Amino acid sequence: MSTENPRGPSPGHPALIPPADALRPVRHPDAPAPGELLGTHYDHCFGCGGAQPHGLHLQARAGDGVSITAEFTVQAAHQGAPGLAHGGVLTSALDETLGSLNWLLRTIAVTGRLETDFVRPVPVDTQLFLQAEVTAVAGRKIYSTAVGRIGGPAGPVAVRANALFIEVKVDHFIDNGRQVEIQAAMADPDQIRRVRAFEVNP
Numbered sequence: 001m002s003t004e005n006p007r008g009p010s011p012g013h014p015a016l017i018p019p020a021d022a023l024r025p026v027r028h029p030d031a032p033a034p035g036e037l038l039g040t041h042y043d044h045c046f047g048c049g050g051a052q053p054h055g056l057h058l059q060a061r062a063g064d065g066v067s068i069t070a071e072f073t074v075q076a077a078h079q080g081a082p083g084l085a086h087g088g089v090l091t092s093a094l095d096e097t098l099g100s101l102n103w104l105l106r107t108i109a110v111t112g113r114l115e116t117d118f119v120r121p122v123p124v125d126t127q128l129f130l131q132a133e134v135t136a137v138a139g140r141k142i143y144s145t146a147v148g149r150i151g152g153p154a155g156p157v158a159v160r161a162n163a164l165f166i167e168v169k170v171d172h173f174i175d176n177g178r179q180v181e182i183q184a185a186m187a188d189p190d191q192i193r194r195v196r197a198f199e200v201n202p
């Protein structure tokens with residue numbers, strides 16, 4: 001097997017290609033400083049929450065510009081084939097990392113489309129090093145890309161993804177989420193945690 005995907009980055013679905021008049025993403029002035037851990041946005045989030053025993057417990061850190069780095073270690077509970085990470089779990093890690101980018105834009109957005117290239121199998125106990133960045137913004141549409149490496153932050157590529165997130169109002173969650181969790185999140189006295197809980201579909 002070669003060290004890089006011989007096909008190179010997948011061009012992806014046409015909907016993942018920004019239009020010609022798309023804008024460069026702008027980091028929000030109040031975004032966390034480069035190197036700062038973002039922390040969990042919602043305790044019950046499968047991607048980053050501490051209250052999910054089999055969750056990814058992914059830790060994301062602000063990077064330069066509108067970029068994120070994140071790590072997660074594949075657990076036995078994340079297997080698909082014996083001793084190997086389930087592809088859907090790896091896609092979840094990419095989704096979580098890409099979703100974290102929206103916090104740097106201070107935009108509430110949900111995943112509309114997410115395409116994953118699985119380049120290498122990822123064994124249990126492997127640490128996956130993820131990097132993601134927003135590439136363009138066009139109205140409510142946020143275009144982003146991510147890569148996951150194994151063996152170190154500069155190691156071989158195991159997964160990569162392109163995504164389109166769509167900006168939504170907080171009503172998206174309030175109108176669609178199960179009421180018991182919505183009420184609990186809205187009752188959180190910490191305003192930042194309350195806002196961040198509604199970054200994604202709870």
Ligand SMILES: CCCCCCCC(=O)SCCNC(=O)CCNC(=O)[C@H](O)C(C)(C)COP(=O)(O)OP(=O)(O)OC[C@H]1O[C@@H](n2cnc3c(N)ncnc32)[C@H](O)[C@@H]1OP(=O)(O)O
Binds near residue numbers: 098110139
């Ligand atoms: C820290 C945070 C970590 C978070 C990580 C996890 C993030 C998540 O997983 S979020 C949960 C998964 N996603 C969801 O549940 C979203 C479900 N989908 C929806 O609610 C809706 O389809 C939604 C909101 C995306 C779009 O609906 P709506 O607001 O009516 O917008 P709509 O008018 O259809 O589309 C807006 C634009 O986006 C485009 N678009 C919408 N969906 C897609 C799609 N799937 N593919 C391509 N383009 C799309 C439309 O074509 C339209 O483009 P244009 O403006 O050029 O005409």
